[in-house]
Amino acid sequence: MKNTISERVADFLKNYPPFSALESGQLETLSYEVTIVHKENNSIIFSEKEAPHDCFYVVHKGAVALTKKGSTQILDICDEGDIFGLRPLLAHENYKLEAKAHEETILYAIPIKEFKPLALQNHRVGDFLIESFASNTRNPYSQKHRGKLYGITTASGDGGGTETKLLDLQPVRYSSDLVTCTEGTQIKTIANTMGKHNVSCILVVKEGLPVGIITDKDLREKVATGLFPITGNAKSIMTTPAITYPKELTVTQAQMAMMKSNISHLVLTEDGTTDTPAVGILSKHDVMVAMGNNPAVLLRAIKRAKDSKRLRGIRQNIVSLLQGYLDENIPIGLVSKIISELNDATIKQVIDISIKKMETEPPVKFTWLTMGSQGRGEQLLNTDQDNAILYENVPDEESEATRDYFLKLGSIISTELNTIGFEYCPAEMMASNPLWCHSLDEWKEVTTHWMGNPGPDEVLLSSIFFDFNVTYGEKALADQLSLHIFDNVKKFPQFLTHLASGALQNPSPSGFFRDFLVEQDGAHKDFFDLKLRALMPLVDAARVLILSHSVKSINNTAERYEKLAELEPQNKEVYLACSYASKALLKFRTKHGLLHNDSGRFIALDKLNKEEKIKLKRTFKTIKEIQSLIEIRFQVKTLLR
Template identity: 75%
Template structure:
């Protein structure tokens, strides 16, 4: 006789790492040993410094908050599919954090004695655990290295600066999903699923009379207490607790704790005698107080419209400010913010796809290029993106392209709404020149490589700094192979690429004075991007490509790899790595200070220390350009 419970456990676990690396027999065997644990809200799973249990945990439903004991600061939230409590079992150490149910939660407890042999014989599971240890996080694939933020000795200090004041009004969702008292539960569940919400308001005569949440469906319907054909009136929580719409963050937290509820209904005057204007959930409060990458990532994935994503991106900027204020290493900051930027872009694409009138005819890839492709887009700078779609017969090409142009227009508009400016040069997937079939992209990039004028060099260089944000990675890989194949069969291309890297103007003149813009909108401003950042970025690209290294896009990481490959130039390359991070950090600070891209710097606003730090990088810029000129024998350059 089959064990249906273990089958359900296996069906759940197979969707999440490291269990997705197991074959079906291994997973079935392990699932037989899993114990299901139910935790009420605010109950402890394990405490800080407690000896490790004989099992680790996977969240099936609900959420687990990880924090330092006695601290109100939540360091991480584990929700559906997240693994926690595994590292101490393998490292033979006590728990470093307290794990507490943030809401009513169902856990799968997995015995370490049954799991460990599978990890030893399965290389993919072993790799997962190694990366997990290296990044000090339960799931290294959720946000790269996020756990390093919590692995130091001063965790409290790192998150002590909260940019969001407790007494400011809380932001809430105004997109109310409602029903009437006679609506059937099945209809309600479908409606909640469609709109990706955790609650639905029950109204009578346009006034709130009750609320139904995920918790109600679990406790009252899934348990069989009420049939799925029951009405909203029989299962809703009533009377509801209402508050005024200008509720503050502190008030909302206290209100939920006081009444032990997870959703607040906000009305015009704070009573049930006025229409509802919004619903506030625990998750909304988590995002407001969190300033935590894991919390922000989950908020991004749950966003169902561009407006909601735009609000979440304000939290990302607050997170960035906090990291810079606390002098978190920029390499780590870049990885985290880049992950959040990629997640935001991916969610924009998901939303745009959900709004399409018809299915797309073939598979496609969305490429994020430029600074986002290099993992260096910290501020909300302009977009650079492209679409590659599968090849189709010639007679269907334009019709197919029009489908993807429509999608590209929707996505670039969504990216603009959430804070990414349109590209001034129109290098975006809404432009037919940047929306092509795989065959077309191969042909045009081959043309650029074999006919390397200044414009062709600029266009081709973009395709060495891209990131697959969404879709079929195989399409991008095939294009990448084609580009490298043509480049390797035409070595002169690298000379032209080096020439392009030397065309950006020098950052300084005689006596190391800053060279500023002579006319135009930014007259007397210093162009940090064109005169300092781009020479460093362009040099890294041509040097790393000359070594046939195509797996590293980030500028600082390219120089670190070059330092390994060329020990005789190690000092210069490490100086370039440092300079790239210093310049990016400087630009980010300026952008946050002036609420712009940080590209153009008003020198009279800088203090002496800031000017000195900038000038230190100029020597490195000139040295790397000199190396490029000599190595690739670039002559008669326009400097």
């Protein structure tokens, strides 16, 4: 009678090194001796400095975390097919790490007594073990983990290591020797002070915080020309508010910021806002000194483009830049900021081109709002459009004509965006649609209706719209709308419960023992829906949580979680895990979208390598944790869990 359990063991082991190098007879013999071990979540398999067992382990289902004693930092995660605990057996030494079940786990315990003779007989197995010792990793064929199993990071002196960084992403040096004055300081005194310190600008402060800046250009154009007397004060000629950024600024971000606002100096503060003291001043000269090849070249090209055909070509260069950053393993948070800035600049140029196609200038001030992934700064690939127009209130007699103007403008802009590569929204959530083109008061009425009558459709529309970001035009209009929305959050507390319920509707990404749940029918049958099952649960949860804290101007999902970690220290661990997971999933989707020239939404699991599957599965536990948190907090009883 056949031993079906041993056959199943053999069928599993043959897919992973070094067992894949064994002959079928050898593997069959070994499988008879394997013991199946079940471990509950957080149970110890072996401890640091413990004497080695008479077997090593292979993860069959679940995951095992390897840590140093007394540390909460996980040095490595062993997933399905990974071996651990082998080196101490061969080197005759105690365990150097602690192994703990990271969740409910099933292990195959391989007796070293039975395995060692097979390794001696099969040179391919021996080669694997020798290379494993040399590279200090449980899989010597993985370049990424080479030398890192015990938390050791090796430097490469030949330029071939993964530490190579692009020059334009290096932190830029700035001057920390601040020269300041107050709003009441006389202009003559300011000029003398700048000359004495040989600086090109002076920072205007009030109660220790930056409120404005005066440059030598201001003195030339405002004072030397006679527009303002030299006996005037700083407040009369300063540029306010000061344009502030965080001190951890890269060369690329600095140059793009200057070009974006057409300024030559940036004020650097502790948190990047005017609410904290300045720590330095960055000039255009500082940037030029540090500059290497960077996307600022693309930004200049975008601003010089006169038609959509030219912009479409530049868009291809942006995609190439994105691919290069991913190949260099640049942090996805930084990559998304750069690509989003380039996307915003492209949209702005499209709007300027479109306005010139209109017979007249806009009748009133307006704002172009980008929504969805672009509004969150997460649209790295050319996906569909989600946008809206918000314009100033007008008298009733001008309402129809004003709406017609902006609908026509919205239609032209959407067409131009489609020309350069942004697909039309299938649901027509675009400014060319009358439902997405309103005055400020009309938008207030629309959002009030959504929040006061939160049915499924209203919750869906809110989820898309509430990620809006100002790409062009009058930011003050959007700020007024944001304040109205936050007021309504307090007025309609049940809205957050409905929004939280909507955030729980997306099905779980995994089933029993972390198997992927795939589409059961349709065009994407047997594919994994990365957007619906993994990304959107994190996006939706971040939105409802940040709304509950009335935090505006933070739309990016990872940044929302980082802000939540500050606001709720008791939940810091889960929020930071969500931030990490959202960036990991965004990077994964972007890579696969570039690889297959699509949106990266649907993933063919059989095309993934083992490392990619492990990365995906590691985010699933985080998704379940954040969904449990919002279910409890907002007292949601959802139908789909």
